[in-house]
Amino acid sequence: MSDLRADIHTPHEPELALHIEDLTVSYGDRPALWDIDLNIPPGVLAGVVGPNGAGKSTLLKAILGLVPRSAGHVRLFGHPYKSQRKRVGYVPQRSSVDWDFPTTAVDVVTMGLYGQLGWWRWPGRRERDRALRALEEVGMEALADRQISELSGGQQQRVFIARALVQKPDLLLLDEPMAGVDATTERSIIDILSRLRSEGRTIVVVHHDLQTVQRYFDWLVFLNVRVIAAGEMAAVYSARNLRRTYGGQIALLDENGAAAPDAPGER
Amino acid sequence: MxxxxxxxxxxxxxxxxxxxxxxxxxxxxxxxxxxxxxxxxxxxxxxxxxxxxxxxxxxxxxxxxxxxxxxxxxxxxxxxxxxxxxxxxxxxxxxxxxxxxxxxxxxxxxxxxxxxxxxxxxxxxxxxxxxxxxxxxxxxxxxxxxxxxxxxxxxxxxxxxxxxxxxxxxxxxxxxxxxxxxxxxxxxxxxxxxxxxxxxxxxxxxxxxxxxxxxxxxxxxxxxxxxxxxxxxxxxxxxxxxxxxxxxxxxxxxxxxxxxxxxxxxxxxxxxxxxxxxxPAWWRRRRRRSHTSTEQILQTVYELAREHGDWRYRVEQGAVDAYHGMITEPQLATLADRGLLISTEHMPDEGPHWRLTEKGQGHAAEQAKRRNERRRWRVRA
Known part of the structure; x- marks a missing residue:
């Protein structure tokens, strides 16, 4: 117990943007994540793929402390999440909120600054300017004062990304940002993420479309309750890992031509 | 008081x-x-x-x-x-x-x-x-x-x-x-x-x-x-x-x-x-209805048929309704009266279907061509 306490105050694996050790999360009596060990270095654009129910969203929520951990620990830049809150941005699934809420795009983005404002200060001109700049980054400045219920799915997704960007996060976690958006929005989202990576930030994206993983990401995590494989794209993207992650569904993938040949480094 | x-x-x-x-x-x-x-x-x-x-x-x-x-x-x-x-x-x-x-x-x-x-x-x-x-x-x-x-x-x-x-x-x-x-x-x-x-x-x-x-x-x-x-x-x-x-x-x-x-x-x-x-929503729908011409509905049928690569493609009335967000039967009937569409035989469980006549196909294609030209001019301007 005593060395665990020490763990919290002295940096543990500080050279890694994300360090997860022995993480287990269970809902009721069924483990959603089992004995996860995962390291993600800073400055990569990482994809997390796996079948439905693989625990992809749960992994992000466990990193953010939104679901209780049964075992294991998570370190961000060497420290627990609670002390790194301001360096981490989170983009939840778009369907997780009611978009009929009475508010505008720029107001939603301003809400991303409430944490930095503390309990008592009210957002003012400076906060609005920062929110507008974040909207500009995602190409939404023209719709800043539009009601969020009147935005398309892709526009709502970009508002959500802007809400995370306004905090200037070093680590950005996104849960299925390409789900249910049109091809143009998907393109612009991946452009935004690539630009953030080139600025030295670390991005982790839960992704569902195997057709695009190779093009979009430079780091990949295969997840199915356990971590099947994780590492640089070229080293881990292989038919064998796809099969091990997706099990029987792999036949379908072969038909679509998504499966890669076994990588040269494959044992 | x-x-x-x-x-x-x-x-x-x-x-x-x-x-x-x-x-x-x-x-x-x-x-x-x-x-x-x-x-x-x-x-x-x-x-x-x-x-x-x-x-x-x-x-x-x-x-x-x-x-x-x-x-x-x-x-x-x-x-x-x-x-x-x-x-x-x-x-x-x-x-x-x-x-x-x-x-x-x-x-x-x-x-x-x-x-x-x-x-x-x-x-x-x-x-x-x-x-x-x-x-x-x-x-x-x-x-x-x-x-x-x-x-x-x-x-x-x-x-x-x-x-x-x-x-x-x-x-x-x-x-x-x-x-x-x-x-x-x-x-x-x-x-x-x-x-x-x-x-x-x-x-x-x-x-x-x-x-x-x-x-x-x-x-x-x-x-x-x-x-x-x-x-x-x-x-x-x-x-x-x-x-x-x-x-x-x-x-x-x-x-x-x-x-x-x-x-x-x-x-x-x-x-x-x-x-x-x-x-107000009802009013907007009504206005849209009066602004949606029979011509546009013909174009919708034409586009749907083209997407299926068959101008004889039978388009379901419900699909046209959904696309325009209104009941399109009167306009479809008008188009049929003009000999541009035919109401076709359908399966017992399905709703009414329509398909282009040869005349309708020619007319719609002509309209689509003109529309595209107009659009090109707008882009250039």
Whole structure:
């Protein structure tokens, strides 16, 4: 117990943007994540793929402390999440909120600054300017004062990304940002993420479309309750890992031509 | 009229009803946005045993102790409900319904027990069922005003957390807000609103006061602040005008009249609010219909056929309806009269289908070509 306490105050694996050790999360009596060990270095654009129910969203929520951990620990830049809150941005699934809420795009983005404002200060001109700049980054400045219920799915997704960007996060976690958006929005989202990576930030994206993983990401995590494989794209993207992650569904993938040949480094 | 406004009882009634309107409008807005409308219902029914307990403990009909008892059991019921849904497989609506009936049954049992025990002092406790506005005295208004002040200052102080939590509770938690604690505080504040209204509106109808002003305001407002202020205004309007209306005739119970006015405001808002109302939406659809020419509908059939690579492709009428967001049968029939479309044989279980005639195909292709040329010119210009 005593060395665990020490763990919290002295940096543990500080050279890694994300360090997860022995993480287990269970809902009721069924483990959603089992004995996860995962390291993600800073400055990569990482994809997390796996079948439905693989625990992809749960992994992000466990990193953010939104679901209780049964075992294991998570370190961000060497420290627990609670002390790194301001360096981490989170983009939840778009369907997780009611978009009929009475508010505008720029107001939603301003809400991303409430944490930095503390309990008592009210957002003012400076906060609005920062929110507008974040909207500009995602190409939404023209719709800043539009009601969020009147935005398309892709526009709502970009508002959500802007809400995370306004905090200037070093680590950005996104849960299925390409789900249910049109091809143009998907393109612009991946452009935004690539630009953030080139600025030295670390991005982790839960992704569902195997057709695009190779093009979009430079780091990949295969997840199915356990971590099947994780590492640089070229080293881990292989038919064998796809099969091990997706099990029987792999036949379908072969038909679509998504499966890669076994990588040269494959044992 | 001025004589009427100078009437002491009426002044009390209107002031009290206005207070109820303001507090339930403000807190009801959050309940409406968080989809917790049933919560107000449960809290008010669970307040009834508390009123009886307050009376049993003090032995007198003192508003302060009655309301304290009401607040106590309402909050206990809310906490039990949360515990019940978290520890068992019960869903929130079931938990709320259970606590609602439990509280109300307990309240009625205690009420009849007190009444059978006799004594003059118990007179009027049953007025809490449907409310009794005329009995409101200046002394009753003080605790109501106090509770309203407490709840409103709570909303002002917790504004940002409440806003974050109402829109996206998960994001609020990520930002480090103690979400559960704030949720409990909000529930307690809604309980305050319910308790303020108990004497005048009663446990049965109080839920309508919580929901109606917020639901009405949502139709008009584009921001949370706007919605909350408007809901307070609607609530106060309902309280004051309901109080006035009930003096017009003998036997018009104030509480129910206030609730009727509030509900009427909500219904009117649902109908006529410019962006979200039913009538403006109907009007927009109608206008779109008159602007959607038969020509455009022919183009839709043509495009659908082209996408399927077969100009004889049978297009389902429902698909054309869905695309234009209106009933397209009259226009389709017109096109058939002009010999551009044919209604085709279809399977017994399917809706009507249409396909292009050779003449229709030629006509639509010609129109599409012209349209594309126009577009090219626009791009160049």
């Amino acid at each position: 001025t004589a009427l406004l100078g009437d002491y009882t009426l002044q009390n009634v209107m002031l009290g009803a206005a207070l109820i309107g303001v507090i339930s409008g403000v807190l009801g807005s959050f309940a409406v946005l968080r989809r917790e409308s049933l919560l107000g219902d449960t809290l008010s029914h669970a307040a009834l045993p508390g009123i009886c307990l307050g009376f049993i403990v003090t032995g007198v009909r003192d508003m302060g102790s009655l309301l304290a008892g009401a607040l106590f059991t309402a909050v206990v019921a809310a906490l039990l409900m949360v515990g019940l849904t978290r520890r068992t497989r019960l869903k929130t609506d079931a938990g709320l319904a259970i606590m609602l009936s439990l509280g109300f049954a307990l309240g009625v049992v205690l009420l009849t027990w007190i009444q059978n025990r006799g004594g003059a002092a118990q007179a009027g406790l049953d007025s809490f069922l449907f409310g009794q506005a005329a009995a409101t005295t200046r002394a009753d208004l003080l605790p109501m005003a106090l509770l309203t002040a407490v709840a409103l200052s709570g909303v002002v102080m917790l504004w940002k957390p409440l806003k974050l939590m109402s829109f996206d509770p998960e994001f609020a938690a990520v930002m480090g807000l103690p979400v559960r604690r704030i949720e409990r505080l909000l529930t307690a504040m809604i309980a305050l609103a319910v308790v303020v209204g108990l004497q005048m509106v009663g446990v049965v109808l109080m839920t309508a006061m919580i929901i109606a002003p917020g639901a009405a305001a949502r139709q008009w407002a584009g921001s949370l602040l706007g919605m909350v202020l408007l809901a307070a205004g609607f609530g106060a309007t309902a309280g004051i005008s309901g109080g006035l209306i009930s003096t017009l005739g003998p036997g018009l119970a104030t509480g129910p009249v206030v609730v009727l006015v509030a509900t009427a405001l909500a219904l009117v808002s649902l109908l006529i609010a410019p962006r979200r109302g039913l009538l």
